[in-house]
Amino acid sequence: MVTYAEDVKKSLYTMLKYGSERAGRDGPAVAYYGHYISYGELMDDVHACAAGLRAHGVRAGDHVTVFLPNIPQCVIAVYAINMIGAVSNMVHPLSTTGEIGYAVDLTQSKHILTCEINEGLCSGMDVEIIRCRTPSYFPKSPKGYLMGWVYRRAVRKYLIGENVRKITEWESLMADGRASLASDGLPAHAGEPEDTAVIMYTGGTTGTSKGVMLSNFAVNTVAVQLVVGVGGELIKVGDAFLAILPMFHAFGLAVTAHTPLSAGLKVVLLPRFDAKECAHTILKEKTAFIAGVPAMYERMYTEFDGKDLSFIKLIVAGGDSVGGSLINRYNQLLRQGNCTAKFRPGYGLTEACSVCALTGAEYQTIPTGCVGVPLQGNRICTVEPGTTTVVPDGVEGELCLFSDANMTGYYRNKEATDAVLKLHDDGRIWLHTGDIVKIDPPTGNICFRSRHKRMIKVNGYNVYPMMIEEVMQTHPDVKEVCAIGIPWKRDTRVKLYVTMKHKMDPADAERKLIEYAVARLNRWSVPAVVEVVAALPRTKMEKTDYRALEELELKKNTSR
Known part of the structure; x- marks a missing residue:
């Protein structure tokens, strides 16, 4: 296991404090649409909150339910909640009424931090709403005021919370905190390594909504592992790290917020x-460290064409x-932009506090x-x-992980926890990921095959x-693709949903793509049907939502 200095392993707050001391009080901590928050200001705000x-x-x-996008109040609140030994219940800000109600009821939260787009969904709950206005930290400049005016007009259609225990403006909460600091001093720091720091929501390996309990030590483990894995010599105080991945997801919180702040x-917050x-x-911002999902990189690709990218140190x-x-195109783009870094795929899951494997920087192919x-x-x-x-x-099987970053379990769900945290013959508790992989014997590389639940049995x-x-995806006319299994006579066959780079006759596209598949895939993997669509459905994390396509096919078969 990785070893940790005693002074930084206790809680998320102590890791932030360590990062603040390393950067100095005047060092930049957060960049938000051109507004910069120093580490001194960030620590002051965390203490006041x-x-x-x-x-x-x-x-x-x-x-405490954090129902916010990546705005400064979200960062401040997570560390403030952690400082006093409470738990951040992280919920997607675009969740439905049922989803936020489930998360609040599950954890018995009495306080919810909301923003303009979702406050109304909390109506009727026995909670105190802490209203965090998105423009509050916009730059205090003509551009910032214009941004605020445009934003406020755009969100006028959203409802405010009603019939709740109390509504408190963020500014009032902070004023109350500063008054308390002046009279009573800094709140005592509470928190141990094994204490739950955050709860994240995931479909997990069985497709049902579950709250993943991640301890202080688990989140801190990822931060230390990434610093070690990337190489401490590459990381310089003041380097910029992109935080576009949402903090309600482990990838966003642990990798793109907590690691750089530690x-x-x-942190360049969007x-x-x-x-x-x-x-x-x-x-x-000359962002040296970039972490994202494939769909994000696909959409940004043309924006980097011809640009100087020499400032990039890591892109994951x-x-x-x-x-x-995608890997090859970005590596070519990076070389053309005078960047020596390589595009590095990684692997992780919420139950392991996001990333747990990363491609080495030395690879050729x-x-x-x-x-x-x-x-x-x-x-x-x-x-x-x-x-x-x-x-x-070298033999395909379900990937299991033993790590300090593994979750404690699913909150108030022992049955689901026991299904994925299992005792092995070596006496250790291993996390069963539900992913089918093959471990390459010479290199130790993990070669991903599929989700166990997504695997299709054909004949x-x-x-x-x-x-x-x-x-x-390598076909020159294909933009995006998703393969699913469909009933076929008394068996199952593969159906391909595709979006095309340019308009094609659907029948002609199907014929050409099946011919392409026949020349490159084994007979059981060749799609029996190809359907051209305008766009593929997306999950809230911008992944291709193959389950939505499976449900669509199920409805089609039911109606026949």
Whole structure:
């Protein structure tokens, strides 16, 4: 396991404090649309927020629901909640009424931090709403005031919270906190390594909504592993780190916010993804460290063409399968932009606090589906799916992970926890990921095949949609592709949903793509049907929503 200095392993707050001391009080901590927050200002705001929350009744062990996008209040609140030993209950800001109600009821939250777009969804709840206005931290400049005016007009259609216990403006909470600091001093720091720091929501391996409990030590482990894995010599105080991935997701919080703040870097915070805006911000801020999902990189690609990219030190993709075409195109783009870094796929899951494997920077070519080697301190093995029987490296099996970054379990869901955290013959508790992989014996690289639940059985053979998508993505006319299984006579066959780079006759596109597949795939992987669509459905994390397509096919078959 990785070893940790005693003074930084206790809580998320202590890691932030460490980063602040490393950067100095005047060092830039957060950049938000041209407004810069120093580490001194950030620490002052965290302390005021912590004192304000205590003044409003939050105590150690309570759950505070953070229902916010990536705005400064979200960053401040997570560390303030952690400082007083409470738990951040992280919920997607675009969740439905049912989803936010479920998360609040599950954790018995009495305080919710909301913004303009979702406050109304909390109506009727027995909670105190802390109203965080998105423009509050816009620059105090003519441009900032104009941005605020435009934003306020855009959100007029959203409802405010009604019939709740109390509504407190963020500014009032902070004022209460500063008054408390002046009279009573800094709140006592509460928190131990094993305490739950955050709860994240995921479909997990069974498709049902579950709250993943991540401890202080788990989140801190990822931060330390990434610094070690990237190389401390590359990381300089003041370097910019892009935070476009949402903090309600482990990838966003642990990797793009907590890791850089623990190291004294500058977090470039963006609450929404727009390809032009994000690329412009990366170039403007000379963002050295970039982490994102494949769909994000696809959309930004043309924005970087012909630009100087020499400032980039690390560019990582995860959260979804990364095609070889995308890797090759970005590596060419980086070389043309005078950048020596390589585009590096990685692998992770919420139950392991996001990233747990990363491709090495020294690679020449990446085998299909390769997502790298485990981060330092992580151990992996493969087992026969649904069992704890270990299979040799080089044989396909379900990936299992033993790591300090593994979740404690699913909150108030022992049955689901026991299904994925299992005791092996070595006496250790391993996380069963539900992903089918092959570990390459010479290199230790993890070669991803498919989600176990997504694997398709065709005439008794295992067919992996990701492998089909990887091949079909290389067709010059294909923009995006998703493979699913459909009923076919008394068996199952593959159906391909595709978006095209230019308009084509659907029948002609189907014929050409099936011919392309026949020449490159085994007979069981060749799609029986190809359907051209205008766009593929997306999950809230911008992944291709293959489940939505499966449900669509199910409805079609039911109506026949």
